[in-house]
Every structure is written in structure tokens, then in C-alpha cells.
Amino acid sequence: MGVLSFSFFVFWVLEIVAAQVATDPNEVEALNKMIDKWNLRIKLNLTIDPCTPNATWAPENANPRIACDCSSTVCHITHLKMYALDISGEIPQELFVLNKLIDLNLGQNVLSGNIPPEIGQLSNMQYLNFGINNLTGLVPPQLGNLTKLLSLRFGSNNFNGPLPPKLGNLTSLQELYIESSRVSGPIPPELSYLKSLQKLWASDNLFTGKLPDFIGTLTDLKDLRIQGAMLEGPIPSSYGALTKLEDLRIGDLSKEDSSLDFLENLTSLSILSLRNCRVAGQLPDYLSYSANLKILDVSFNLLSGNSPLNFAKVGLSMNVVGTSINANFLQDEKASAMLHCLLGNKSCSTEVPATSFSIKCGGTEQVSASGIKFDDDSETLGAASLYTSSNSQWAVSNTGSFISNPNGPQSIAHTDSQIMETLESELYKTARISPSSLRYYGLGLKNGNYKVELHFAEIQIDDSQSWRGLGRRLFDVYIQLHLLLVCKGERVLRDFNIQEEAGGSKRALVKTFEANVTNTIMDIHFFWAGRGTCCIPSQSTYGPLVSAIHVSKGSDGVGTSKRGKKRVGRLVGIAFGSAAGLMIISSIFYLWWIKESLEHMRVHTDSPRKR
Ligand SMILES: *[C@@H]1O[C@H](CO)[C@@H](O)[C@H](O)[C@H]1NC(C)=O
Ligand SMILES: *[C@@H]1O[C@H](CO)[C@@H](O)[C@H](O)[C@H]1NC(C)=O
Numbered sequence: 192m193g194v195l196s197f198s199f200f201v202f203w204v205l206e207i208v209a210a211q212v213a214t215d216p217n218e219v220e221a222l223n224k225m226i227d228k229w230n231l232r233i234k235l236n237l238t239i240d241p242c243t244p245n246a247t248w249a250p251e252n253a254n255p256r257i258a259c260d261c262s263s264t265v266c267h268i269t270h271l272k273m274y275a276l277d278i279s280g281e282i283p284q285e286l287f288v289l290n291k292l293i294d295l296n297l298g299q300n301v302l303s304g305n306i307p308p309e310i311g312q313l314s315n316m317q318y319l320n321f322g323i324n325n326l327t328g329l330v331p332p333q334l335g336n337l338t339k340l341l342s343l344r345f346g347s348n349n350f351n352g353p354l355p356p357k358l359g360n361l362t363s364l365q366e367l368y369i370e371s372s373r374v375s376g377p378i379p380p381e382l383s384y385l386k387s388l389q390k391l392w393a394s395d396n397l398f399t400g401k402l403p404d405f406i407g408t409l410t411d412l413k414d415l416r417i418q419g420a421m422l423e424g425p426i427p428s429s430y431g432a433l434t435k436l437e438d439l440r441i442g443d444l445s446k447e448d449s450s451l452d453f454l455e456n457l458t459s460l461s462i463l464s465l466r467n468c469r470v471a472g473q474l475p476d477y478l479s480y481s482a483n484l485k486i487l488d489v490s491f492n493l494l495s496g497n498s499p500l501n502f503a504k505v506g507l508s509m510n511v512v513g514t515s516i517n518a519n520f521l522q523d524e525k526a527s528a529m530l531h532c533l534l535g536n537k538s539c540s541t542e543v544p545a546t547s548f549s550i551k552c553g554g555t556e557q558v559s560a561s562g563i564k565f566d567d568d569s570e571t572l573g574a575a576s577l578y579t580s581s582n583s584q585w586a587v588s589n590t591g592s593f594i595s596n597p598n599g600p601q602s603i604a605h606t607d608s609q610i611m612e613t614l615e616s617e618l619y620k621t622a623r624i625s626p627s628s629l630r631y632y633g634l635g636l637k638n639g640n641y642k643v644e645l646h647f648a649e650i651q652i653d654d655s656q657s658w659r660g661l662g663r664r665l666f667d668v669y670i671q672l673h674l675l676l677v678c679k680g681e682r683v684l685r686d687f688n689i690q691e692e693a694g695g696s697k698r699a700l701v702k703t704f705e706a707n708v709t710n711t712i713m714d715i716h717f718f719w720a721g722r723g724t725c726c727i728p729s730q731s732t733y734g735p736l737v738s739a740i741h742v743s744k745g746s747d748g749v750g751t752s753k754r755g756k757k758r759v760g761r762l763v764g765i766a767f768g769s770a771a772g773l774m775i776i777s778s779i780f781y782l783w784w785i786k787e788s789l790e791h792m793r794v795h796t797d798s799p800r801k802r
């Protein structure tokens with residue numbers, strides 16, 4: 192009797208549970224169709240009701256994830272996550288049956304086609320993520336119907352056309368990620384209604400016009416990133432009101448000069464990067480007192496005047512090559528000599544003038560099949576460093592830091608894979624990378640006409656059919672840039688995409704240029720202008736990459752110089768330990784600091800710290 196009633200009880204409980212999880216049959220049907228379209232049946236075999244409590248796909252960290260609201264008599268799907276599962280094809284119409292969704296995460300897949308206008312029907316949405324996909328077409332204005340949105344991501348896609356002004360209706364929006372989405376045209380003034388915005392990432396787009404003034408009215412902003420977005424300066428003074436900013440990265444502004452005056456009250460800043468913005472004037476003193484500032488990058492600007500002594504007092508490292516800091520203030524004799532030589536004041540080498548040099552960028556010495564000896568260039572380069580080969584035949588200068596990934600590889604990339612389209616696979620298995628600027632100088636060269644061979648192979652970004660294949664590396668190359676005049680060099684490559692030009696990843700590509708040496712120096716400059724994706728397939732995958740350099744005069748290029756057997760790079764080490772009295776004489780084209788603590792500023796590198 193006892194057993195019977197117990198069984199009855201269990202049966203009754205099960206029935207209640209079953210009744211509770213009666214999910215809207217239309218939603219179940221739509222969901223199953225999507226699962227089949229996306230080949231997810233193996234990962235998500237819905238043999239029971241999708242809203243079953245404690246189902247394996249229900250927890251917050253499940254992926255794929257389905258979660259529901261069962262507070263009425265029928266359950267509705269409210270959360271759907273299919274993240275980084277390489278689902279492909281177009282966004283299916285079945286999705287729009289799930290109109291109670293509040294959180295949809297389809298990020299890091301390879302969805303293609305448009306975002307259908309029916310997206311406007313999902314008006315309960317609060318978190319919407321289409322970031323890192325292969326979506327095309329216009330960004331649909333119907334997104335403006337999703338007025339409950341708190342977070343919207345569609346960065347790293349292939350859209351075209353402008354941002355829809357209707358996005359201005361999303362007045363609850365706190366986060367907007369539209370970086371690398373290829374949107375173009377003016378930034379719609381309607382975005383000024385987004386007063387709740389705390390994060391705006393808009394780098395690497397094809398906008399036109401000026402950096403908008405109205406952003407200065409979005410006073411809740413904590414994190415603002417607009418680099419490589421084709422915008423014109425200046426940085427509006429209205430940005431002085433953005434006092435909650437903790438991370439500000441503006442870069443690559445054209446046309447008009449900017450001043451730093453707006454920084455006065457931005458005391459919460461921890462990261463400040465104003466690279467390549469035509470910032471003119473002096474570096475304000477108060478930056479050096481700022482308690483929160485950890486990283487300050489004002490490289491590639493037009494700063495002038497005396498640098499605040501405070502920076503020098505607390506100890507700072509900087510890359511002065513390409514700036515006009517008075518070389519006499521350098522404490523390091525070798526650094527000073529090198530700088531004098533690069534500034535053309537002193538000959539760089541006492542040896543017979545050379546007629547060629549070859550560098551295995553980021554790797555150890557290698558002799559190619561054709562007998563060219565490529566010098567070792569395998570030193571880890573710090574965030575502001577200048578190294579020379581021990582024979583003084585060439586030097587390399589690196590600037591910048593992968594701000595978002597300080598512990599990742601900073602200056603060398605490596606692969607074990609074979610490289611195609613070359614008989615010299617080894618030459619391409621390592622490469623120099625840089626978050627900002629990588630500059631090679633040939634030194635002590637006989638003047639005349641030279642052939643410059645630049646060897647490339649994309650070894651960090653995939654070319655698979657996965658989301659990992661959606662990255663774009665874009666950078667510029669200048670040859671014989673005037674040392675002190677950034678606009679005077681010849682830009683030989685702009686928005687150069689190794690992978691695209693080589694027809695895939697891990698394929699060799701040699702670009703050949705002619706250049707004249709008139710002052711014994713050859714200057715080859717690889718420069719990131721804020722363009723390309725930042726983080727596909729991994730954090731901080733952007734900026735210049737070069738595998739090898741071979742420069743030769745006329746036709747006598749093959750073979751090695753008889754000078755210098757020892758090829759190990761040597762740190763010249765430009766670091767101002769306590770160079771009080773440091774002066775910045777006139778134009779500064781790049782200058783880069785990291786402040787590690789209130790008392791101490793020093794360069795952040797991967798290598799063991801040298802104090
Ligand atoms: C899904 O589950 C059903 C029933 O358990 C099973 O017959 C089927 O093979 C499963 N499908 C996949 C793709 O795992
Ligand atoms: C779900 O799991 C929790 C924790 O394991 C448990 O306390 C709860 O009773 C479960 N609910 C159902 C309906 O099985």
C-alpha cells in the first residue's frame with residue numbers, strides 16, 4: 192500500500208513538471224529547424240523539451256545554451272547562445288519565431304548574408320551579439336526597434352553602407368561594439384541620444400567626416416575606442432566632459448591638428464592612447480601626476496616643446512628614434528652615438544661602405560638557397576627599443592605595446608607549419624611583429640640606387656572556413672621616410688594585407704621596391720595605422736608583420752658582406768633612468784611611455800626587467 196501511494200506520488204510530481212515545461216510548440220519547432228540547419232544536433236540533441244529545468248544546456252556557462260521563462264502557463268525561450276561553434280549559412284527566418292528572446296549570442300561564427308529586417312520583431316532583446324561573423328549588406332535600421340537593448344555587438348563583419356540613424360532610438364544601450372564592421376559614411380548624429388552608453392568601440396571602419404563633437408555629451412562613457420576609422424581631426428574639446436573615461440584610444444586622425452587641453456579633467460584614465468592623431472603642442476604636466484594612468488601612448492604626433500620634467504624624474508623609457516629629442520641628453524653613449532648617426536650628424540660605421548644587408552626578421556641567422564645570408568634578428572624587442580646588429584650594418588627600432596595583451600608575444604611570431612609558394616619555407620616560419628611601428632635601418636651604405644626585397648607570409652591569421660579565418664591584418668610600409676618629417680616618406684604600401692595578396696595564409700609573398708640612398712642610411716618603416724581586426728584568431732593579432740628583408744645595390748646583391756661574423760643583436764638601450772633635464776626640442780613623432788606605478792615609469796616588455 193505504502194509502495195503504491197509512493198509511486199502515485201512520483202507520477203503526480205512528474206506530471207506537474209511535464210506541464211511546467213510545455214514550451215510554445217512553435218518555438219520548439221523553430222529551434223529544431225535551426226539546430227538542423229546549423230548541424231548542431233550532435234551538440235544539442237533535443238530529445239526532451241528545450242525548457243526542461245536542469246537540462247544540460249540550461250546553465251549560464253553552457254554552449255550551446257538555451258534558457259527559458261516559464262512564469263506563465265507556456266515556456267518561452269529567452270536565452271540562446273551558439274557561440275564560437277562555426278555555424279554557417281544565413282540567419283534563418285526561424286530565429287524570429289523566438290520573439291521572447293532577451294539574450295541572443297551568435298558571436299564568433301561564420302554566418303553570412305544580411306541581418307534580416309525581421310530582427311526588429313525581437314523587441315524584448317537586451318543583449319544581442321553578432322560580433323565576428325561574415326555578415327554583409329546594410330546594418331538594418333530595424334535594430335532601432337529593439338529599444339530594450341543594453342548591449343549590441345556586430346563588430347568584425349563585412350557590412351557596407353552607413354550606420355542607420357535609427358540606432359539613436361536605443362536609449363538604454365550601455366555597450367556598442369561596431370569595430371571592424373566595415374560600415375562607412377558619416378557617423379549619424381542620432382547616436383547622441385545614446386546617453387547610457389558606457390562602452391563604444393568603433394575602430395577600423397570607413398567613416399567619413401570629423402570625429403563627432405557629440406560624443407563629448409555621452410558622459411557615462413568609460414571606454415571609448417576609435418582608431419583607424421578614417422575620421423578627420425581635431426579631437427573636439429567637448430571630450431573634456433568625459434570625466435568617467437578609464438580607457439581612451441583615439442588614433443589615425445587626418446587633416447586638422449588636435450590639442451591635449453581636453454585631458455585636464457579626465458582623471459580616471461588608466462589607458463590613454465592618442466596615436467597618430469596630429470596632436471600638437473606640449474605634453475601637459477598634469478599627466479605626470481595622474482594617479483590612475485598606467486599606459487600613455489602619444490606616439491606619432493606633432494608634440495613639441497619641453498617635456499615635463501616630472502616624466503624624466505620618475506624614470507621613463509622611450510623610443511626617440513624619429514623624434515627630435517636632443518641626442519646629447521641620452522645617457523647611454525652607444526644609444527647616443529646611434530641616434531647621432533641616424534640624425535645624420537655622425538657616420539654610422541667606420542667600416543667600408545656596404546652595398547647590401549639582409550635580415551631574418553624575428554629569427555636566427557639563415558642562409559638561403561641562393562646564398563644570401565640573412566642576419567640574426569631574434570632578440571625580444573621591448574616596447575621602446577632600438578637594437579643594432581653587432582656589425583652595425585643595420586638597426587631595428589620597435590615602438591608600442593599590445594595594450595590589451597601585455598603578456599602575449601610582443602615582437603616575434605612563429606609557426607611550425609610549412610610555408611607554400613617558396614623553396615625557403617624556413618625564412619617565413621618566424622617573423623617580426625609590432626603593435627605600432629617597426630623600423631629597420633640599413634647603416635653605412637654606399638649611396639646610390641638599391642633594390643629592396645620585403646618577404647612576407649601571414650603566419651598568425653588563419654585562412655580556414657572557421658571564424659578564425661575572418662581576421663584582417665592591414666598595415667602600411669614606408670621606404671626612406673624622412674627621419675624627422677613623418678609626411679615626407681614614400682608610402683609604398685597602404686592597407687597592405689599579406690594574406691589577401693598572397694592568396695592565403697602561410698604563403699610567401701615578396702614585394703620588391705627601388706629606393707635611393709643619399710645619406711648612407713636606408714629606412715624601411717612598417718606602420719600600423721589602426722586598421723584591420725584586433726583579435727582574430729587571438730588577442731592582439733594586428734599590426735605589421737615581416738619575415739625577412741634583403742636590400743642590395745644595383746645588381747651586386749647576392750652574397751654577404753665580409754664584415755661582422757658575430758650577428759647577435761645588441762641592445763643599444765635608449766632608456767632614461769633618471770635623465771632629469773630631458774628636453775624635447777621640437778617635433779616629436781613618436782614617444783611612448785608606460786607608467787607602471789605612481790613613482791615609477793618604465794617600459795613594459797616581455798623580457799626580464801632590466802633596472
Ligand atoms: C539524438 O537522440 C536520439 C534519441 O536518444 C538518438 O536516436 C539520436 O541518434 C541522437 N542523435 C544524435 C545526432 O546524437
Ligand atoms: C535542479 O538542480 C538543482 C541543483 O542540483 C536541484 O536542487 C533542483 O531540485 C533541480 N530541479 C529539478 C526540477 O530537477
Ligand SMILES: *[C@@H]1O[C@H](CO)[C@@H](O)[C@H](O)[C@H]1NC(C)=O
Nearest residue numbers: 308309310311312314333336
Ligand atoms: C517593433 O516592435 C514592435 C513591438 O514592440 C512590433 O510590433 C513591430 O512589428 C516591430 N517593428 C518592426 C519594424 O519590426
Ligand SMILES: *[C@@H]1O[C@H](CO)[C@@H](O)[C@H](O)[C@H]1NC(C)=O
Nearest residue numbers: 335338356357359360361381
Ligand atoms: C525612434 O526614432 C525616431 C526618429 O529617428 C523617432 O521619431 C521615434 O519617436 C523614436 N522612437 C522611440 C520609441 O524612441
Ligand SMILES: *[C@@H]1O[C@H](CO)[C@@H](O)[C@H](O)[C@H]1NC(C)=O
Nearest residue numbers: 428431432452453454455456
Ligand atoms: C575642468 O574642470 C574645471 C572645473 O570644473 C573647469 O573650470 C575646466 O574648464 C575644466 N576643463 C576642461 C578642459 O573641460
Ligand SMILES: *[C@@H]1O[C@H](CO)[C@@H](O)[C@H](O)[C@H]1NC(C)=O
Nearest residue numbers: 516517518519531534535536
Ligand atoms: C649635429 O652637430 C652639430 C654640430 O656639431 C650640432 O650643433 C647639432 O646639435 C647636432 N645635431 C644633433 C641632432 O645632435
Ligand SMILES: *[C@@H]1O[C@H](CO)[C@@H](O)[C@H](O)[C@H]1NC(C)=O
Nearest residue numbers: 301303325655656657660661
Ligand atoms: C566570407 O564570405 C566571403 C564572401 O562574402 C567568402 O569568400 C569567404 O570565404 C567567407 N569566409 C569564411 C571564413 O567563411
Ligand SMILES: *[C@@H]1O[C@H](CO)[C@@H](O)[C@H](O)[C@H]1NC(C)=O
Nearest residue numbers: 639640681704705706707708
Ligand atoms: C632614384 O634616383 C634616380 C636618379 O636621381 C631617380 O631617377 C629615381 O626616380 C629615384 N628613385 C626613387 C625610388 O626615388
